[in-house]
Amino acid sequence: RRSGQYTMNHDHSKKIPDGASFDRSGSQDSLDELSMDDYWKELENIHETRGNNHEERVALVVKEPDEGELEEEWLKEAGLSNLFGESSVDSLESMVFLSTLTRTQTAAVEKRVETVTQTMRKKNKQHQIPDVRDIFRLQNDSKGKVCDGSESSAVRTSENKNETHDGMTGPKFSLGTDEQKSLPEDMPSSDTDINLEISFAEQAANLKDSSVGKMCKGGGGDTLLPNFRVPKDKTGTTKIGDLAPQDMKKVYSLALIELTALYDILGTEFKQQKAVKIKTKDSGLFGVPLALLLEQDQKKVPGTKIPLIFQKLIAQIEETTLETEGLLRIPGVATRVKGLCQELEAKFYEGTFNWENVKQHDAASLLKLFIRELPQPLLTVQYLRAFQDVQNLPTRKQQLQALNLLVILLPEANRDTLKVLLEFLQRVIDHRDKNKMTLKNVAMVMAPNLFTFHGFGSKTIEQSEFVMAAGTANVMRFLIQYQKLLWTIPKFIVNQVRKQNTENQRKEKKDKAMKKLLKKMAYDREKHDKQEKTPNDTDVPEGVIRVQAPHLSKVSMAIQLTEELKAGDIVARFLSQKSGNVQTLKKEEVFLYEIGGNIGERCLDDDTYMKDLYQLNPNAEWVIKHKQS
Numbered sequence: 001r002r003s004g005q006y007t008m009n010h011d012h013s014k015k016i017p018d019g020a021s022f023d024r025s026g027s028q029d030s031l032d033e034l035s036m037d038d039y040w041k042e043l044e045n046i047h048e049t050r051g052n053n054h055e056e057r058v059a060l061v062v063k064e065p066d067e068g069e070l071e072e073e074w075l076k077e078a079g080l081s082n083l084f085g086e087s088s089v090d091s092l093e094s095m096v097f098l099s100t101l102t103r104t105q106t107a108a109v110e111k112r113v114e115t116v117t118q119t120m121r122k123k124n125k126q127h128q129i130p131d132v133r134d135i136f137r138l139q140n141d142s143k144g145k146v147c148d149g150s151e152s153s154a155v156r157t158s159e160n161k162n163e164t165h166d167g168m169t170g171p172k173f174s175l176g177t178d179e180q181k182s183l184p185e186d187m188p189s190s191d192t193d194i195n196l197e198i199s200f201a202e203q204a205a206n207l208k209d210s211s212v213g214k215m216c217k218g219g220g221g222d223t224l225l226p227n228f229r230v231p232k233d234k235t236g237t238t239k240i241g242d243l244a245p246q247d248m249k250k251v252y253s254l255a256l257i258e259l260t261a262l263y264d265i266l267g268t269e270f271k272q273q274k275a276v277k278i279k280t281k282d283s284g285l286f287g288v289p290l291a292l293l294l295e296q297d298q299k300k301v302p303g304t305k306i307p308l309i310f311q312k313l314i315a316q317i318e319e320t321t322l323e324t325e326g327l328l329r330i331p332g333v334a335t336r337v338k339g340l341c342q343e344l345e346a347k348f349y350e351g352t353f354n355w356e357n358v359k360q361h362d363a364a365s366l367l368k369l370f371i372r373e374l375p376q377p378l379l380t381v382q383y384l385r386a387f388q389d390v391q392n393l394p395t396r397k398q399q400l401q402a403l404n405l406l407v408i409l410l411p412e413a414n415r416d417t418l419k420v421l422l423e424f425l426q427r428v429i430d431h432r433d434k435n436k437m438t439l440k441n442v443a444m445v446m447a448p449n450l451f452t453f454h455g456f457g458s459k460t461i462e463q464s465e466f467v468m469a470a471g472t473a474n475v476m477r478f479l480i481q482y483q484k485l486l487w488t489i490p491k492f493i494v495n496q497v498r499k500q501n502t503e504n505q506r507k508e509k510k511d512k513a514m515k516k517l518l519k520k521m522a523y524d525r526e527k528h529d530k531q532e533k534t535p536n537d538t539d540v541p542e543g544v545i546r547v548q549a550p551h552l553s554k555v556s557m558a559i560q561l562t563e564e565l566k567a568g569d570i571v572a573r574f575l576s577q578k579s580g581n582v583q584t585l586k587k588e589e590v591f592l593y594e595i596g597g598n599i600g601e602r603c604l605d606d607d608t609y610m611k612d613l614y615q616l617n618p619n620a621e622w623v624i625k626h627k628q629s
Contacts, residue, residue, distance in 0.1 A: 038329055038444035039469050045331040046448060049338075049369065068119025070271060071112040074260070077272075079253040083113055096503040097250075100496045101257065104201035108261035191397075194230050196490040200401040201261035208265065225439075225481050228400060230488065235616050236567065236608030238489040240408060240415065243497075244600035250497045251408060251489055258493065259386075259405040268392055272382045280375040284345050285309045287373045290413045300349070305416045309348060312355075313367040314424050320360040322427060323434035329445050332362030340366060368449045371421070378414055378421075378450060388451060390478070391471030400485065403478055407486045422483040429480070443476035450476065498598040498617070505598075545614060547592070549574060549624040561611045567592040568606030574624050591627050594620045603627055 075081055082094055101109065195203060230237065243251065263270035281288050283296065290307070297308045317327070331337075340362060347353035358366075371378055379387045383406055390406070393399045407415060425442050432438045437445075451472040479486065547570055548556040555577065559570060570592050594602045597619035604613070614620075 036444065036469060036473070038441055039448060039473055042329075042445045042448045043452065045334075045365075046372065046452070049334055049365075068116050071115040071119075073272065073274070074112050074256070075109075075116065077253075078109070078256050079249070080109065080113075083109075092507060093504065096500055096507070097253070099503065100499045102199045102202050102261075102492075104199060104205055104261040104265060105254075105257045108201075108257055108264050111264065112260075192226050192228050194228050194397065194400065194485065196230055196233070196488065197492055199258060199261075199492050200398070200405070200490070201258060201265050204262055204265045204398060225477060226396060228397070228482060228485060230485060232607065233491055234609040234612040235491075236602075236605045236613060238491070238494050238602060239605070240487045240489060242603040242605075243489070243494075244602075247497050247501075247600040247602075250500060251493055254493045254496050255405045255408040259402060259409070262398070262402060262405070266393055266398065268389060270386060270389075273385055274382070278375070285348055286341060286345065286370060287375060289375050290378075290417065291411075294413055305413070306420050307370075307417065309344070310367070310370060310417060310420070312348075313363055313370065314420070316355060316358055316363040317360055317367065318424075318427070322431040324360055325434070325436050327360070327428055327435045327437055328364050328368075328425075328442060329437065330361050332359065332365035337362055337365045337369065341369065368446075371449050372452075378418055380410060380414055383409060384451070387475060388468065388472055390475050399475075399478060400482055403475070403482070404486050404488065404490065408489065418479075419483070419487065422480055425480050426483065439477055439481060443473050443480060447472045447476040494599075494602075501600070502598045545610070545622050547574065547622045547624060549590075551625055552590070553577065559610075561614055563609075563611055565610045566606060567604040567608040567610060570610065570622075571606070571624060589626060590624055593623045593625060595623055596621050 072081075075083060079097070080094055098106070098109070260270050280292075282292060285293070288296075293307045293309075294304070297304050301308060336359075340358060344353055344366075377384050387403075387406055390399050390402045393402055407418075410418065425446065428435065428437055429439050429442055447469070451468075543561050544558050545561060546556055546558050553574075557570075557574065559565070559573070571590060575590070592604045592608075594604055594613065594617060597617040599617060599620070
């Protein structure tokens with residue numbers, strides 16, 4: 001496909017069509033009731049601004065991949081590059097990783113390995129190419145087998161519905177394959193309940209099996225979005241940012257495989273784009289790569305995760321009042337915005353820029369300009385098309401599930417900046433009675449700024465442009481409306497991470513024991529074991545956990561677990577102590593962490609039921625500390 005398909009036509013002489021008159025019947029969620037006028041006017045403003053900008057931007061080339069290249073790239077992204085090529089060895093870690101996949105995830109991996117293998121055979125590479133069946137046979141023979149993924153046909157059958165995970169010790173992790181009977185699809189609340197315990201692709205496969213042809217489009221002309229909710233999980237909700245980096249890496253791989261599996265089941269093509277590197281500015285504010293801008297900003301404000309200019313523009317808009325009618329919709333004066341832009345470039349970092357003269361609509365235009373001028377889109381070249389394609393998925397719930405996984409896949413800098421933007425947009429919408437900017441209006445105005453990317457020099461046919469306009473406005477509505485939900489890591493993915501960690505630890509222990517034996521260090525090992533056992537065995541009786549706060553207090557607390565005890569209660573109990581630096585702390589500053597056992601580190605939400613979590617991870621340590629911002 002040509003890159004032109006993913007964006008608007010940016011021929012400056014082009015007349016923007018009259019929003020109300022065209023036929024939008026092809027769009028995913030009929031927007032007949034929504035006036036598209038705001039969208040086209042915004043696009044017109046964008047063209048006008050660009051017309052005044054004499055420095056023409058270099059178009060970003062999206063490379064058309066060779067056969068098998070996409071799949072090879074995909075396997076690398078998923079951390080499975082050692083399944084093919086010269087490094088093709090039955091790496092233990094990959095085997096453990098594969099053993100934790102659901103059937104639909106396994107089928108997605110198999111499909112890509114098969115394509116790469118065939119391509120390599122065609123190219124007649126010298127090194128030995130493993131047969132895809134051997135890879136998965138190895139995986140199924142491995143001791144910690146979770147689910148039988150050896151046949152892709154298993155994806156569509158429901159015979160294995162009640163299969164159990166064999167070879168599993170310790171707490172039970174539901175990864176979706178053996179839990180399908182608990183799918184709440186037939187329950188009255190199921191339309192708005194988002195099930196995070198079962199793989200999304202498994203839910204889609206199950207839905208396909210049980211209701212062929214019943215998968216309705218995303219709600220027809222109904223422009224009100226459903227009130228989706230996540231039923232409370234006793235072991236706590238995991239948000240992006242709650243896990244340690246080594247576990248987030250695993251989450252990323254699993255999210256990529258899960259998203260691909262979901263698109264496979266739903267018959268939608270999932271293609272990541274690849275940008276050819278282009279020369280970009282290496283300093284300044286506008287048109288600077290996000291990562292570079294943050295590097296620059298962290299020298300001024302250590303630890304900052306959002307570009308300083310972005311934060312300042314939002315603060316500037318809010319300082320006036322969010323009740324201004326037409327906020328974000330009414331553009332600033334183009335020539336004035338251009339002048340401010342140049343002045344900011346010269347004076348922002350020196351601190352000599354005079355913000356008092358900046359009018360609110362100009363600040364809003366500068367904020368949108370900042371987003372548009374990024375050398376690569378905020379939603380990334382890699383995933384911009386996937387974000388757009390969300391509109392083609394059959395149900396709203398599946399659209400939401402796909403967006404959840406896509407948010408997880410974004411680089412940290414992009415995700416953090418997007419979050420701050422969406423939170424700001426929600427605050428604008430909260431004042432809709434005064435500013436007349438409803439969710440629909442804000443989505444219409446912001447969609448062209450996030451989804452029409454100047455880098456792709458495009459020539460699209462008008463009809464697909466209308467369909468895409470309506471579709472991206474819808475995706476924008478979803479991003480704003482469900483932002484809290486989208487920053488949640490699904491429980492089934494966290495459980496897969498726990499399972500991988502458990503298996504890796506088991507294997508490491510085995511290896512260590514073998515090495516010790518070989519070195520004839522039995523005596524040392526015995527001594528070591530004794531030392532290790534002493535504190536736990538003597539200190540902590542059954543049903544009691546020891547909570548520490550090394551940075552805040554010398555005292556550790558032994559806490560009796562009860563059915564109702566929550567993480568927030570433990571933090572509150574700790575803060576009522578009068579020792580160390582405790583009295584100066586506020587409740588929102590510190591959190592209880594689950595550390596070790598089958599997870600690297602996880603920040604617990606206050607409503608986590610401790611007894612349930614203890615049963616899931618009995619070997620964890622419990623520590624109260626500040627959240628890493």
